[in-house]
Amino acid sequence: MDWTLPPNLAAGRMAIDETYYIILVLTAIAFVLVEAGILWFMFRYRNREADYVHGNNTAEIIWTAIPAIAMVWLGIHSGGIWSEIKGDSAPDDAFELGVTARQFEWMITYPGADSELGTADDFTLRNDVRIPVDRAVSVKLHTEDVIHSFFLPFMRVKQDAVPGMTTRTWFEAAETGDFQLACAELCGLGHYRMSASVAVLPADSFSTWYQTRAKEAAAEADSSFWTETPPNTPETVSGLPDDYGTAESGGEGSGEHQ
Numbered sequence: 001m002d003w004t005l006p007p008n009l010a011a012g013r014m015a016i017d018e019t020y021y022i023i024l025v026l027t028a029i030a031f032v033l034v035e036a037g038i039l040w041f042m043f044r045y046r047n048r049e050a051d052y053v054h055g056n057n058t059a060e061i062i063w064t065a066i067p068a069i070a071m072v073w074l075g076i077h078s079g080g081i082w083s084e085i086k087g088d089s090a091p092d093d094a095f096e097l098g099v100t101a102r103q104f105e106w107m108i109t110y111p112g113a114d115s116e117l118g119t120a121d122d123f124t125l126r127n128d129v130r131i132p133v134d135r136a137v138s139v140k141l142h143t144e145d146v147i148h149s150f151f152l153p154f155m156r157v158k159q160d161a162v163p164g165m166t167t168r169t170w171f172e173a174a175e176t177g178d179f180q181l182a183c184a185e186l187c188g189l190g191h192y193r194m195s196a197s198v199a200v201l202p203a204d205s206f207s208t209w210y211q212t213r214a215k216e217a218a219a220e221a222d223s224s225f226w227t228e229t230p231p232n233t234p235e236t237v238s239g240l241p242d243d244y245g246t247a248e249s250g251g252e253g254s255g256e257h258q
């Protein structure tokens with residue numbers, strides 16, 4: 001079993017790894033001490049009959065105080081890291097993505113030519129995330145049904161999408177490559193296949209792709225195909241389409257729509 005984290009390809013997220021290993025070491029120490037204690041007492045008093053004792057105040061104070069101090073310290077330590085990642089903490093120049101999760105796919109909404117989400121020239125791709133390297137990406141998360149979780153282990157990002165809420169997180173990829181976005185919340189029978197491809201592209205090839213796609217979307221918007229609200233925002237989706245879970249929205253899972 002591998003206890004180590006996958007490679008960290010996110011800019012400025014080493015604090016997550018440090019915290020993980022600090023917790024791993026602390027729990028390992030506690031595990032070894034407790035198990036050794038159990039074995040020692042089993043061996044030491046193996047021939048003695050059981051009898052009632054009140055306990056030992058000194059021992060109880062020690063084994064309560066040490067974990068309490070460790071827990072409070074961990075809480076304070078990780079609280080600072082948490083506030084750098086969660087909520088509206090993304091840098092101002094971050095590239096903004098709208099992500100709508102639903103059983104069992106990810107709809108990714110890009111801001112279009114005006115760089116603003118929620119306008120008519122937005123465009124939406126299914127299970128297809130493309131982002132530039134070395135630029136902060138801020139994610140605005142929604143879900144249309146149950147709780148899902150936006151999980152990019154290489155970027156040290158995990159954020160729940162909660163019904164009725166907009167949740168936010170952000171990350172910055174420090175290396176180009178192809179990755180996978182997974183759903184980290186058991187969300188139904190098709191949970192295992194709820195993944196999207198994530199392409200971290202060099203800045204120039206990203207902007208070539210993006211501008212082409214945004215132009216197409218703007219042309220569509222101009223032809224007033226979408227008159228008021230862009231497609232696939234939570235406001236426009238009132239229910240699941242009839243062919244949900246069949247070939248169009250996910251391949252093999254035609255037996256799972258309900």
Ligand SMILES: [Cu+2]
Pocket residue numbers: 101102104147148149183184185186187191194
């Ligand atoms: Cu899910």
